[in-house]
Amino acid sequence: MLPPLTPDDDLALNSPGTALLPKVTETSAGLMTRVLARIQGRPADGDSWRKGMTGERRVGAELDRLRRHGWRVLHSVPLPRHVDLDHLLMGPGGVFTVNTKNHPRKAVWATTQ
Numbered sequence: 001m002l003p004p005l006t007p008d009d010d011l012a013l014n015s016p017g018t019a020l021l022p023k024v025t026e027t028s029a030g031l032m033t034r035v036l037a038r039i040q041g042r043p044a045d046g047d048s049w050r051k052g053m054t055g056e057r058r059v060g061a062e063l064d065r066l067r068r069h070g071w072r073v074l075h076s077v078p079l080p081r082h083v084d085l086d087h088l089l090m091g092p093g094g095v096f097t098v099n100t101k102n103h104p105r106k107a108v109w110a111t112t113q
Helices: 018-027 031-040 047-069
Strands: 072-079 083-091 094-098
Touching: 018 047, 018 072, 047 072, 047 083
Parallel strands: none
Antiparallel strands: 072 083, 083 094
16 A cells, blocks of 8 residues: 655646756856856856756746646656656646757757657
């Protein structure tokens, strides 16, 4: 028998990018190091994680707009082995996962399976 669920188990409370926050905190350079890196035109430690979290938040905000059309949207859904689904959508059209990636100036394509 499974233990009873608690409010902490409610996945609806996860905001976009929640799963990346520990990585951003763990790998990020300090403010002065980030400023110096930007002046030098190079990435600072943790920049890729920070960009990923920003992207997930932007995509999450757009996906949240589907709620008014009968969709249920969950973000940062934890899975085993320290991975997560960036976004999970459930609604009239079915169940979909959305994985957010940052590829500036690249073509974007989608697949269905």
